[in-house]
Amino acid sequence: MKRLPLIVPAVLLSLSLSGCTGGAQANPTANAAPVAAAGESAATKVGAQSEEGHDLGNGRPAVSFDGLMVRRRVVIAVHSTLEANVEGIRKKLDTAAAARNTVLSNISPDVLEPAVLQQVVPEVIVALPDTASVEDGRAIVTKATEEGTAKLGVNNFYVLPVLVHDLRFSVKTGNPAALSAAVDREGILSDALGNYDTAARDGELSISYTGPLLGDELVETVRGGMARQAHVASSTIAVGPKSTSGAGVDMATEPPWDPELLENQIDHPHTDG
């Protein structure tokens, strides 16, 4: 396994992740329903599926919508105190990124692996552009901490590679603005995706999402949420990548996240003033 050294001494809490960015469940097909014995109750049959692969908790869900729809990104997550100046921290990072002509974007903390998320519980987490590397992230953190960040309530910075879904849902419709309003109003997409971008023009409603991996069930929920208001079948809702350029991720070959790797991480508590 190839490991990525991500350490910035005294500033950066780093993880040796070997490019592994998934959860405990590796096999996207692991939640396939088992064949039930004859006479077995319906309740027992459905129960055997239970929670594996669902969009529940912080583990990796079953993801069939992969390839160009799944991308690698780099995030900076900040472990801070309860009294941290969250806005100040974000401003520091934005300023440091701007010095490198980089724009940071918001992203859900749920992109982090479960063990990292439970340890860091970041109040600030930002994503670098899709072309950025871990080294770029380290450089931004180094720049941001030149004058010290402890007064802002920062304990540590993490620069981490993560997997994200980069999806576009679309449907043809006679009145995309009205459909967009109806979809927003019902709130199914808000629950499933959090924030998303909408384009309603040229006879099409298009909804774009970049964020934590969505299980297949959740992708179908989004399609269903659009289809309900468009009065079409869910299968009519197209699902594809936001961009056809660059490299995607084949989830079938993506190694699982190994929590034990976190046990061996090198911890560099933030000590500067």
Place this chain on the structure above:
Amino acid sequence: MATRRDMLKLSMLGGAVALTGMKDGPVLNGVSARRGADDATTPTATTTPSKLAPKNTPVPYTATFRRPPELVPFSTGRDADGQPFAKYSLTQKLGQAQIAPGLSTTLAGYNGIFPGPTIRVPQGTRTELRISNALPTKGLLYTEPSNTVTHLHGSASLPQYDGYANDRTAPGKVKNYKYPNWQAARTLWYHDHNHMLTAQGVYSGLAATYTLSDAHEQAQLPQGEFDVPILVTDVMLNADGSLGYNDNGHSGLWGDIVMVNGVPWPTMKVKPRIYRFRFLVGSITRSYRFALSTGDPFYVVGTDAGMTPKVQAVSSWRQGTAERYEVLVDFRKYRPGQSVELRNLSNKNNVNYANTGKVMKFQVVADSPSPAGSNSRSISSIPSTLDVGEPPSKATGGLDTMSLTPDMAVAKRILRVQRKNGEWTINGETWDTVEKSGFTRCFANPQRNQVEQWTIVNESGGWFHPVHIHLIDGKIIGRNTNGGKPFAWEGGPKDVFYAGENESVTVLMQFDTGKHDGGRYMVHCHNLVHEDHDMMVQFAVGDLRNNDPIYADQPVPETMPAGSFASNYRAAYPAGT
């Protein structure tokens, strides 16, 4: 480090595994307040979901809808100052229910039934609920003593009657809960709130509807036959019909049988009229998104704490545990013989089974007169606005909740609901922190009638948290999703605030205690296994020493023989209606 998913796998193999160690709490009422029995590291016997044989497995829409019986007070009258009162008696005891065909399910309920008896009270009539704990020494789903705590959810009660989580009534004791009922009309519910074991208590059956009515609500919304309680829960049953229980390592309980008023997927007969349904989710964890199979709208006329000033049409809505939504459904467009399904489209971070997408079915029947004496009344059209009236406590400084504005807030606070290092926490603290402080640790200390702005932030991963703030009625003024606005169905006063995955919700609230001086009140996640383990903190209104929630009015030994207070119920509506 074991991940949550590891825990789930373990629990599926043999039982739930504890995330936290055994800890002993303080001794109250002579009974050791030990931590929950489900903290034990030995596997429990039951895993999810139901283990019923096919012949015993409930089939959706084959059972008949029913309403919980409405309890009649054993005493009514007026106090010396002229205020009316009504006194009720309830006994917490074991009972039998038929959920699975051909099998009996033992439950622990108020008067031995689930849901417990409905209590309907007019605004201004104070009530006393004499609640006697006649449960066996050991709990139905745990080996600890079956202590109970009763919380009337939605009431601005004194702290000693608010169901403080450590104000336990042991078996053989009785507590007389007193409720002021000065607030505006709303749907409330009373349920168990025994810390560390609240989930098991409610799941066993200790939950029931309580409604408060007033002249405004009575004049504008359907009544009687057309005013229908819908208490939605989910359960799992063992092969012998007994209750199964698995909270997946304190993460959540998702049953595969959806019940309405204790009946699995019932069918209700409805007339071609406008009905008012009082939706209350009493599930331990599961949240729902209710929708009609026809795609027709619901009209939201009420939220947790009363009527909505504007009526909103929605094609579905999201509802978490303990939230209440009152909606109108117009069945006049349907012909007798037509059916309409009430479905659950589900929400993110739930576990769904074959039939958890179904809730109940409405079967439209021919119109007919309402039962005599039922004071039934539908309405002739869907209103667009509702007159909620003056704030009931205006004379003592009470404000209209939905008229609160951010400039009124004297403090802004943030509550971070977090999964942190294996514990459910609020701002990094738990109820254990409160217990260890001798119940003095408070998250906030607003003064009586002050307005504050609280933002609930959920950024700890793949979970939703319906956060309940005791005492207050709140107005949602913003979210970090949905364009920054409340959802369409959130246009009324609320006391439970659904914070979905990576969501934050901002709420304005007035700490209106009515005529009393306040004291300590709880704030917690209403996913009851989160609440139990240990996502709960408290705040105090005014001096925290006022109205001690544990010692001001303690339970006493029950001295009245069983049956001293007859359980009389009002006449029921015809079967299935």
